[in-house]
Amino acid sequence: MLSSRSRHRLFEAGFRAVAVSGADRWLAPLARGRGLILTFHHVRPEPPGAFAPNRLLAITPDFLDLTLGTLRARGFELCPLDAVPERLARETGPPFCALTFDDGYRDNAVHAAPVLARHGAPWTLFVASDFAAGEGRLWWVELERAVARLDRVRLEAGGRLIDLPARDPAEKSRAFEAVYGALRAGPEGELLDRIGDLCGAAGFVPGTVAAELCLDWDALRALGRDPAVSFGAHTRSHPMLAKHPRETALREIAESRARIEAELGRPVRHLSYPVGDPRSAGPREFALARELGFATAVTTRPGHLFAEHTGHLHALPRVSVNGCHQSAAALGGLLSGVPLLAWNRGRRLNVG
Structure with missing residues (x-):
């Protein structure tokens, strides 16, 4: 089995091949779909150390700036997550992109927010309510x-x-x-x-990381004064929902939304499934999000958004901006949709 570093080297070689061949340009009209939702986690300037297995979750502010500039240069319109259902239903118009950040890290407010503001970009922060309370397990x-x-x-x-x-x-x-x-x-x-x-x-106590790394309720309220910021639910304790009984999953989702709305005084219309892969969120979770009245719910299944997703608004794919691939070639490939369509074996939908 390949190590994670070997896999990332193969991915980067693939991104370079797509860029050199120009496939990210000439195949984009076929692969791109109507738009996409980008996923971010940490944004921070510090380079990773020699041992940094979670480096894929962190990009630099400069790479975020490059990402936003490249989106504009390639004709994408930045839109809030609230607009995604309507934009998906349009038959014409430029491609769109919604920006989402998972978990609620402090560095999002310190390092990401200024970059987003310079670009006039709307964005959604998905909050795990236990993390905001300084509890829970990262x-x-x-x-x-x-x-x-x-x-x-x-x-x-x-x-x-x-x-x-x-x-x-x-x-x-x-x-x-x-x-x-x-x-x-x-x-x-x-x-x-x-x-x-x-x-x-x-030599340390588990359950202490959230208070260090995540925005607390006061910081979230301060961030929410920016009209470009919206908040979504990321469950209460960040469990892999599909591994738990239905009642547990329902409680995690509903209690998270209720706590966020009570603390921040803002409606919560969107859900991000923790971890978000098929082993963590599937048809049962998609149905729960729909039953609870969320406008959309997002996974981490990779892919662009196509017209067919209008019937699956609670199983939307996203494109992860990966800290192991902070290159123009990787970015161009992901925005084109070409590597993702290949990854999905030509399927536009992955909602099973």
Whole structure:
């Protein structure tokens, strides 16, 4: 199996090939669809360290600036998420792009908001209400920090023992990938328990990262004074909803929206499924979002938006702006839709 770094090198080579061939230009009318929704997480200027397995979730302010400028140069109109259903239903008009940020990180207000304001860009921040309250588990960050501190990673996951050295960045990366892959495949309760054990072995308490990294309610209220900013729900505790009973998933979604609306005094019309891949959100979750009256709900399934998505507004794909691919070639490819159509084997819809 390829390591994550090897996969990213292959992806980057593919983006370069698309750019050199000009396919991102001449195939764009076929692959692009009517628009797209971009996904961001962290925006911060600091370069990643030698061991940074979550680097894919962070881009620099300069790359955000390049992204917004490239969108304009390629004829995209920036629109709020509220406008997506109507823009999808249009038969003519320029391509559109909506900008979304997941989790509610402090760096979005510090580093992303000024760039977005310079471009006059509307954007939606999806808030996990527990994170805004300084609670909850950003377990992917906890795992990274635990492995960074440990010289050896030892735990049982999925009925098998993982026992790996973690003395240097290469070993730490292999250990992180082994633990991440094994725990993501199993129940979320086991994932949280085992990562909590690693945090204890590394000398820190799990559940303390949100207060450090995420915007609290006061900061969100201050950010919300900007009319370009809208807020969406990202559940209460950021669970992989499909791994939980229906009642749990319903409560996570509904309680998140209620808390955000109560704290911020603004309607919440859009939902982002945590993690958002097919193992985390599927037809049951799409139906829940529809039943709860959300105007749209977004996944992390990769793809552009086509006319057919008007019938699947609670299973919308997004295009992730990946911190491992901060290049003009990667950006051009993603905005063209060419690599994504290939990834989806020519399918426009992936809603099963």
